[in-house]
Amino acid sequence: VLLSGLADRFPRRTVMVGCDLVRAVIVGLMALPGTPLPLLAGLLVLAQLAEAPFGAAQGALLPSVLGAHRYERGQRVMLITHQAGQLVGFAGGGVLVVWLGSHVSLGLNAVTFLLSATLIRFGVKARPVEGTATGQKRVHLQVRSAVALIWSDPRLRSLVALGWLAGFIVLPEGLAAPFAEEAGGGGA
Numbered sequence: 001v002l003l004s005g006l007a008d009r010f011p012r013r014t015v016m017v018g019c020d021l022v023r024a025v026i027v028g029l030m031a032l033p034g035t036p037l038p039l040l041a042g043l044l045v046l047a048q049l050a051e052a053p054f055g056a057a058q059g060a061l062l063p064s065v066l067g068a069h070r071y072e073r074g075q076r077v078m079l080i081t082h083q084a085g086q087l088v089g090f091a092g093g094g095v096l097v098v099w100l101g102s103h104v105s106l107g108l109n110a111v112t113f114l115l116s117a118t119l120i121r122f123g124v125k126a127r128p129v130e131g132t133a134t135g136q137k138r139v140h141l142q143v144r145s146a147v148a149l150i151w152s153d154p155r156l157r158s159l160v161a162l163g164w165l166a167g168f169i170v171l172p173e174g175l176a177a178p179f180a181e182e183a184g185g186g187g188a
Contacts, residue, residue: 007056013124016061017117019054023047024113031106064127 007015026047030040066074096105150156 006053007060009129011126011129012057012061013120013126015053015057016124017121019050019057020113020117020120022050024110024117026050027106027113028110031103031110033103061124061127065124 010018026043029035030043030047035043062074062078063071093105093109096108100108150160
């Protein structure tokens with residue numbers, strides 16, 4: 001939750017490129033042969049943490065790129081594209097893991113983050129950070145008051161905890177092939 005605020009403090013394109021570069025390095029480390037499974041799990045969590053500021057920056061950039069008139073339609077197209085890409089990625093990733101092995105597949109995944117960073121850097125127009133230091137201070141106060149509200153109500157705490165658990169759903173998906181290989185079952 002707190003990493004999402006980076007999208008309001010720095011230029012959004014810079015945040016997106018930075019997150020992709022961080023994920024490229026982390027996934028590249030995951031691709032190294034012999035990486036123990038617990039370290040893979042930790043690296044995967046770190047890679048997922050970089051998704052929060054990327055998604056926040058992308059979501060904040062969309063209205064300025066599309067304008068208010070096309071924003072809702074653009075959101076729908078992005079959601080459908082994301083979900084379709086995830087399905088294709090699961091199928092294609094599974095085939096790649098069987099064909100090339102998990103380490104080479106993770107290496108290719110790291111390269112896709114580098115490609116994404118390059119496309120964003122050279123394909124997205126630089127836009128200044130909106131707001132002033134006062135606006136950023138206001139965001140800090142809003143986050144602090146929201147945290148106080150959430151932690152003061154047990155029902156809200158439960159909902160937030162459940163939401164955080166949903167973020168860990170990628171662990172089994174991301175570690176399935178390396179775990180199967182380490183357990184002697186093979187990538188297939």
